[in-house]
Amino acid sequence: GIQVEQSPPDLILQEGANSTLRCNFSDSVNNLQWFHQNPWGQLINLFYIPSGTKQNGRLSATTVATERYSLLYISSSQTTDSGVYFCAGLYNFNKFYFGSGTKLNVKP
Amino acid sequence: GAGVSQTPSNKVTEKGKYVELRCDPISGHTALYWYRQSLGQGPEFLIYFQGTGAADDSGLPNDRFFAVRPEGSVSTLKIQRTERGDSAVYLCASSSLAGNEQFFGPGTRLTVL
Numbered sequence: 100g101i102q103v104e105q106s107p108p109d110l111i112l113q114e115g116a117n118s119t120l121r122c123n124f125s126d127s128v129n130n131l132q133w134f135h136q137n138p139w140g141q142l143i144n145l146f147y148i149p150s151g152t153k154q155n156g157r158l159s160a161t162t163v164a165t166e167r168y169s170l171l172y173i174s175s176s177q178t179t180d181s182g183v184y185f186c187a188g189l190y191n192f193n194k195f196y197f198g199s200g201t202k203l204n205v206k207p
Numbered sequence: 208g209a210g211v212s213q214t215p216s217n218k219v220t221e222k223g224k225y226v227e228l229r230c231d232p233i234s235g236h237t238a239l240y241w242y243r244q245s246l247g248q249g250p251e252f253l254i255y256f257q258g259t260g261a262a263d264d265s266g267l268p269n270d271r272f273f274a275v276r277p278e279g280s281v282s283t284l285k286i287q288r289t290e291r292g293d294s295a296v297y298l299c300a301s302s303s304l305a306g307n308e309q310f311f312g313p314g315t316r317l318t319v320l
Contacts, residue, residue, distance in 0.1 A: 103249075130306055142250075142311040145259060185249050192238070192306045193263050197249030 101190050104199035112205045117174045120184055120201045124163040124167040126187030130160050132140040135169050145171070145184075171193070176205045209233075211312035213299050219318045228284040228315045229264030239282050240309060241274055242298040248296050255284060257305050279311055288317045 102125040111117075112118055133145040146153050146160040147171065153160050157176075162169040169186055183202050189196040220226050232239050235278040238257055242250035252266040256276045264274070269285050271289075276282040286293055300309040 114290050116254065134311075139313075140316075142298070142300075142309060144308065147308040150255075165283065187249075187309075188214065189306050194252045194255055194266070199247075199249050 101188060103186065103188055103196050103198035105184075105186060105201050107201060108199065110197075110201055110203045112203065113174050114176060114178060114207050116176050116205075118176060118203070120171040120173070120203075122169045122171075122186035122188075122198055123137055124188050126190065127164070127167060128190055128196075129192050130170065130189035131169050132152045132168070132189075133160055133169070134185045134187065135143050135180075136185060138182060147163070159163070173203075178205045178207055181205045211299055211301055211310055211311040213297075213315050216313065217314060217316045217318075219320065222289060222320050223290060224289050226286050226289055226317065228286075228297050228317070230282045230284070230299030230312060232280065232282070232299070233310055234280075236301035236310075237279070238301050238302045238305040238307070239276060240300045240302075241282070241284050242300065244296045244298055244314070252285070255305070262305070263296075286317075290318075291319050293317060294319045 104123040130149045134142045148162045150164045157174045159172045183200040187197045241253040254264040259279045271287045273276045276285045296314040298314045300311045302309045
């Protein structure tokens with residue numbers, strides 16, 4: 100298997116601030132997803148991004164597959180962005196390995 | 208259906224009992240995954256089906272855990288002789304093909320007393 104490291108583990112932001120979350124992989128992954136887990140436990144898909152950069156509103160993600168990391172950018176954060184953010188890497192075209200998450204708290 | 212559904216949403220059982228957790232994937236998705244999430248951790252892979260067959264069950268913790276997908280759609284995760292350490296949220300996900308984008312259900316919270 101692979102190890103997935105997410106940083107920071109915890110993050111507190113004032114509403115309106117920007118942030119960058121990072122995900123490192125111990126080995127090459129075939130694909131990568133970012134999720135937001137809301138307070139009710141539902142995992143919401145943010146990005147499916149094996150390489151390159153994608154943007155969706157205030158969120159964007161960049162994956163540099165050759166260097167085994169991905170970044171999630173949140174701009175102009177809102178209180179509704181609070182929750183836990185997970186990245187997951189697909190290994191051997193078979194199963195996804197998750198990191199331990201970044202717990203984000205956006206204060207009004 | 209529109210999304211992945213899981214039943215029950217909550218299950219409380221006593222140590223030693225048998226439980227079944229059900230997952231209904233997105234219609235037409237051939238790949239189905241089961242994960243287990245403990246408090247403060249990311250989801251941990253249990254088993255993956257491609258169609259009716261278990262393509263990888265390397266994440267099942269021991270032989271008390273078993274899963275089936277007899278018709279290539281609905282899947283059932285079965286846990287025998289439950290232990291308190293089995294308490295967790297069990298998540299199911301499906302994708303159109305193995306390795307494609309996964310979509311998760313809301314999970315079943317299992318509590319073993």
